[in-house]
Amino acid sequence: MSSPDPTDFPRTASYEADPEQVSRVLLLYSGGLDTSVMLKWIQDHYGAEVVCLTVNLGQPGEDYEVIRGKAISLGAVDCHIVDAREQFAAEYLAPAIRANALYGGGYPLFTALGRPLIAKLAVEHARASGCDTIAHGCTGKGNDQVRIEATVATLAPELKVIAPVRSWQMGREEEIEYAREHGIPVKGGTEAAPYSIDDNLWGRSSEGRWIEDLDHEPEDDVFQLVTRPEEAPDEPERISLTFERGVPVALNDRPLGLVDLIEAVAEIGARHGVGIIDHIEDRIVGLKVRDIYEAPAAAIILPAHQELERLVCTIHQNQFKPQLDRQWAYLVYAGLWWEPLRDDLDAYMDRVSERVTGTIGLKLYKGQARVITRSSPNAVYDAALASFSQSGGLFSQTASPGFIELFSLQSAMAWRLRNQ
Numbered sequence: 001m002s003s004p005d006p007t008d009f010p011r012t013a014s015y016e017a018d019p020e021q022v023s024r025v026l027l028l029y030s031g032g033l034d035t036s037v038m039l040k041w042i043q044d045h046y047g048a049e050v051v052c053l054t055v056n057l058g059q060p061g062e063d064y065e066v067i068r069g070k071a072i073s074l075g076a077v078d079c080h081i082v083d084a085r086e087q088f089a090a091e092y093l094a095p096a097i098r099a100n101a102l103y104g105g106g107y108p109l110f111t112a113l114g115r116p117l118i119a120k121l122a123v124e125h126a127r128a129s130g131c132d133t134i135a136h137g138c139t140g141k142g143n144d145q146v147r148i149e150a151t152v153a154t155l156a157p158e159l160k161v162i163a164p165v166r167s168w169q170m171g172r173e174e175e176i177e178y179a180r181e182h183g184i185p186v187k188g189g190t191e192a193a194p195y196s197i198d199d200n201l202w203g204r205s206s207e208g209r210w211i212e213d214l215d216h217e218p219e220d221d222v223f224q225l226v227t228r229p230e231e232a233p234d235e236p237e238r239i240s241l242t243f244e245r246g247v248p249v250a251l252n253d254r255p256l257g258l259v260d261l262i263e264a265v266a267e268i269g270a271r272h273g274v275g276i277i278d279h280i281e282d283r284i285v286g287l288k289v290r291d292i293y294e295a296p297a298a299a300i301i302l303p304a305h306q307e308l309e310r311l312v313c314t315i316h317q318n319q320f321k322p323q324l325d326r327q328w329a330y331l332v333y334a335g336l337w338w339e340p341l342r343d344d345l346d347a348y349m350d351r352v353s354e355r356v357t358g359t360i361g362l363k364l365y366k367g368q369a370r371v372i373t374r375s376s377p378n379a380v381y382d383a384a385l386a387s388f389s390q391s392g393g394l395f396s397q398t399a400s401p402g403f404i405e406l407f408s409l410q411s412a413m414a415w416r417l418r419n420q
């Protein structure tokens with residue numbers, strides 16, 4: 001063979017595997033084209049055994065027995081299927097809700113939250129199956145490689161990583177050809193490349209095709225989860241969400257575990273066209289890109305949580321926490337889930353959340369979820385004090401002018417210095 005060996009490229013990080021030392025690989029396997037080609041390619045190019053791991057984070061429409069069967073038929077020595085939905089909800093989504101987690105003002109971080117868990121499970125299964133290397137299907141242009149490799153490097157310095165898509169120099173056409181040659185079943189055919197999709201319980205993202213043209217209005221076929229608002233029901237729907245300590249525990253007064261609750265809220269929101277986000281995003285690796293997100297559950301639960309938090313917190317807490325929320329979202333987006341600052345921030349979130357208990361009512365209508373009612377035993381609110389119709393009690397209106405004079409004193413002095 002005269003063509004260069006694609007496993008023989010300069011390695012820039014200490015965790016990148018030396019081909020000589022790769023003998024048993026844990027492959028993060030989705031059953032799609034990239035990772036199916038990879039499953040064969042690793043056996044061919046490294047002469048290594050491959051153990052597959054497929055993680056269920058609540059992505060709809062997967063048949064895990066079919067995925068396992070495909071992996072085994074392509075030569076995997078084993079294929080582990082892990083249902084991590086409960087863990088994902090309890091350890092990743094609940095903290096995200098407490099942190100009102102949105103990156104760049106709009107992205108509810110579902111992929112970013114899933115990656116550290118997927119990579120942690122990869123480490124556990126690699127160790128348990130005697131693997132020396134973890135392989136994943138991320139490209140060299142995205143955030144997901146950062147999240148997965150930072151997790152492996154942090155949790156398992158003894159394990160190495162290979163990311164064949166970064167080095168094998170195959171485009172989609174070549175991958176399909178490789179698949180045909182190696183008896184890998186290919187869904188669809190050689191028609192235009194599909195959208196690049198990632199999804200889980202908390203949302204779904206689409207990238208590629210016309211989405212890369214910033215001037216191109218969303219085409220209808222990208223929306224596979226959320227009804228287009230113009231096609232949503234003509235009647236609004238009211239729902240209530242009850243929170244305990246910052247986490248939703250009941251929908252319409254019916255207690256539900258977090259996974260079931262998120263699924264139920266997503267279904268209602270999707271029906272009403274709620275949660276479409278057309279987002280320009282600053283990736284960690286320098287690129288600015290556009291994503292189309294569908295995140296109906298997040299688009300309902302996050303604003304409800306934030307509303308309840310505003311009600312039970314003081315003006316000072318309400319001024320302060322969004323700064324921490326933003327830092328939390330940035331760390332998670334950037335793949336630094338295991339960074340101690342994230343843990344420190346969570347300690348603050350947990351403390352504030354001790355009082356975030358109550359019920360928020362929302363009205364869903366043609367793409368909107370609007371808060372319409374609130375109640376909480378911890379509300380820092382006194383209807384009698386706030387009312388226009390009464391005076392007296394703790395609040396003396398005659399005290400207001402003295403407050404205003406002192407409160408504005410420095411600003412008034414400074415203004416005069418600059419303007420006289």
Ligand code: ARG
Nearest residue numbers: 111112143196197198205291
């Ligand atoms: N832009 C989002 C993020 O960085 C979504 C990425 C989706 N990943 C994917 N492999 N399609 O988290």
